Amino acid sequence: MDLKRLSILGVGLLGGSIGLAARSKLSDCHIVGYGHRRETLTRAQEIGAIHEAADNLGDAVKDADLIVLCTPVLLFGEVLKGIAGSLKPEAIVTDVGSTKRSVVELAGRLLPAHASFVGSHPMAGSEKRGVEFARTDLFENALCILTPTDSSDAQAVTAVEEFWRLLGMRTCRMTPADHDAALADVSHLPHAVAAALVNMQRPEAMRLSGKGFLDATRIAGGDGGLWRDIFLDNADNVRASIARLRRALDEFEGLIRARDGEKLRAWLDAAAARREELVRERLRDEA
Amino acid sequence: MDLKRLSILGVGLLGGSIGLAARSKLSDCHIVGYGHRRETLTRAQEIGAIHEAADNLGDAVKDADLIVLCTPVLLFGEVLKGIAGSLKPEAIVTDVGSTKRSVVELAGRLLPAHASFVGSHPMAGSEKRGVEFARTDLFENALCILTPTDSSDAQAVTAVEEFWRLLGMRTCRMTPADHDAALADVSHLPHAVAAALVNMQRPEAMRLSGKGFLDATRIAGGDGGLWRDIFLDNADNVRASIARLRRALDEFEGLIRARDGEKLRAWLDAAAARREELVRERLRDEA
Numbered sequence: 001m002d003l004k005r006l007s008i009l010g011v012g013l014l015g016g017s018i019g020l021a022a023r024s025k026l027s028d029c030h031i032v033g034y035g036h037r038r039e040t041l042t043r044a045q046e047i048g049a050i051h052e053a054a055d056n057l058g059d060a061v062k063d064a065d066l067i068v069l070c071t072p073v074l075l076f077g078e079v080l081k082g083i084a085g086s087l088k089p090e091a092i093v094t095d096v097g098s099t100k101r102s103v104v105e106l107a108g109r110l111l112p113a114h115a116s117f118v119g120s121h122p123m124a125g126s127e128k129r130g131v132e133f134a135r136t137d138l139f140e141n142a143l144c145i146l147t148p149t150d151s152s153d154a155q156a157v158t159a160v161e162e163f164w165r166l167l168g169m170r171t172c173r174m175t176p177a178d179h180d181a182a183l184a185d186v187s188h189l190p191h192a193v194a195a196a197l198v199n200m201q202r203p204e205a206m207r208l209s210g211k212g213f214l215d216a217t218r219i220a221g222g223d224g225g226l227w228r229d230i231f232l233d234n235a236d237n238v239r240a241s242i243a244r245l246r247r248a249l250d251e252f253e254g255l256i257r258a259r260d261g262e263k264l265r266a267w268l269d270a271a272a273a274r275r276e277e278l279v280r281e282r283l284r285d286e287a
Numbered sequence: 288m289d290l291k292r293l294s295i296l297g298v299g300l301l302g303g304s305i306g307l308a309a310r311s312k313l314s315d316c317h318i319v320g321y322g323h324r325r326e327t328l329t330r331a332q333e334i335g336a337i338h339e340a341a342d343n344l345g346d347a348v349k350d351a352d353l354i355v356l357c358t359p360v361l362l363f364g365e366v367l368k369g370i371a372g373s374l375k376p377e378a379i380v381t382d383v384g385s386t387k388r389s390v391v392e393l394a395g396r397l398l399p400a401h402a403s404f405v406g407s408h409p410m411a412g413s414e415k416r417g418v419e420f421a422r423t424d425l426f427e428n429a430l431c432i433l434t435p436t437d438s439s440d441a442q443a444v445t446a447v448e449e450f451w452r453l454l455g456m457r458t459c460r461m462t463p464a465d466h467d468a469a470l471a472d473v474s475h476l477p478h479a480v481a482a483a484l485v486n487m488q489r490p491e492a493m494r495l496s497g498k499g500f501l502d503a504t505r506i507a508g509g510d511g512g513l514w515r516d517i518f519l520d521n522a523d524n525v526r527a528s529i530a531r532l533r534r535a536l537d538e539f540e541g542l543i544r545a546r547d548g549e550k551l552r553a554w555l556d557a558a559a560a561r562r563e564e565l566v567r568e569r570l571r572d573e574a
Binding site for chain 1: 432469478481488491495499500504505512514529531540546554557558559563
């Protein structure tokens with residue numbers, strides 16, 4: 001893809017970091033940012049994440065080769081409606097949302113035939129939010145999941161893949177449905193559980209918590225609005241994930257009720273070993 | 288307490304760190320270590336955690352002013368039987384176990400009237416185990432919970448409190464029952480949940496996990512044998528904690544099923560705020 005004009009819709013932590021990273025890799029690409037708060041756009045310009053701030057969605061995407069949706073997930077419908085009439089022929093649209101079925105469905109319905117949509121989930125971020133935390137290297141070595149469908153344009157998929165790789169990411173492809181089910185298990189459920197672990201505590205117990213509790217609940221410190229949207233958008237999968245966690249807890253409870261030390265040890269060791277293997281995998285990925 | 292002879296039974300991460308810290312603070316205290324593996328004792332001597340290695344429990348505690356049980360929790364009964372006949376008058380015995388009801392009950396039954404037992408839970412450690420990870424500063428600024436009972440000797444309680452403070456710890460007192468119930472909520476349950484979160488994963492989902500999953504499950508990497516003992520010893524409380532987590536998850540599930548974005552946001556924000564307050568508290572404690 002000859003990327004001469006990049007449009008970033010929503011210039012927070014992710015949008016800002018995309019701007020910084022794209023600017024460092026593409027010297028002749030003009031980057032336009034759009035957001036509903038003027039001061040965020042000004043700040044994004046000051047730190048060099050965007051060249052230009054647009055006042056409305058139409059101007060923001062006009063002539064853009066690639067448009068990246070970085071607003072909250074539940075605003076995607078509105079944003080897609082707002083840009084549909086201003087996309088140039090062969091414009092490619094992608095996003096950074098944590099759920100993929102809904103945006104893929106919306107894009108298929110709302111965007112014109114002369115533009116292409118490819119869903120993306122760059123798995124980078126932090127519990128911090130806002131363009132002031134944007135970093136050029138936020139995406140370095142992290143994984144980006146692309147969710148093309150049977151009706152996706154093959155060249156557009158390749159172009160979006162190349163874009164994330166340019167920003168330093170590893171990429172893989174999944175269907176939107178597989179993505180949402182897998183992420184419910186490894187990301188959305190752990191977040192809900194972390195929040196539940198905090199909310200269930202009595203103050204007199206919580207003041208005794210150590211480093212383990214703080215680690216286990218760190219993700220509960222994330223942005224409530226962002227996570228509300230994820231949970232509402234992926235509710236069916238999240239409920240299925242909760243059901244599977246309940247079954248794992250049933251198994252554990254059965255072992256301590258039966259005082260089966262041997263099987264309990266095996267259950268605990270299996271978790272430790274699987275996690276250890278995952279840590280090794282991550283170290284290999286990042287090497 | 289005039290501590291001239293300290294006996295450490297079980298010289299792993301905690302026992303070794305107690306030796307190192309006590310040696311750095313008490314120049315004229317002789318430290319004897321006991322353990323079932325000769326090479327561990329040799330290593331403990333090499334790193335300076337103990338002055339002397341004892342071959343049997345009787346020799347290990349002979350003439351000791353303070354004895355600290357650092358073996359796995361489920362071995363405490365055996366160890367207490369092994370030392371009961373060799374304790375000098377007014378010897379003080381304590382422990383580092385993560386559960387307190389059982390050891391307090393055992394000590395009351397097995398130790399002679401001329402010795403005193405005071406339960407301790409120094410909340411320091413790491414997912415690492417073994418004397419090779421022992422550190423002089425492991426206890427610095429961490430909390431030690433003492434669990435005296437109505438029949439505890441007041442002077443012995445004060446002496447044990449002073450010992451942990453000498454090692455740099457903050458201290459507080461609770462009943463053994465309150466301790467075990469609170470720790471089930473803030474420590475044992477989070478560990479079980481972390482292991483369940485790993486064990487429930489399908490491989491194709493787990494390979495997509497990010498930093499949040501690794502943080503949320505870090506405690507599942509702990510020693511399986513140690514944790515098996517904790518879960519078996521505190522099974523009733525752990526089951527009650529699981530029941531309360533299930534109710535918190537019920538509440539969450541109810542909110543996403545009802546698509547109640549406002550209450551869901553409030554539930555998530557409450558967790559984030561309570562955790563943030565806890566982090567601030569910890570920073571104050573450690574300042």
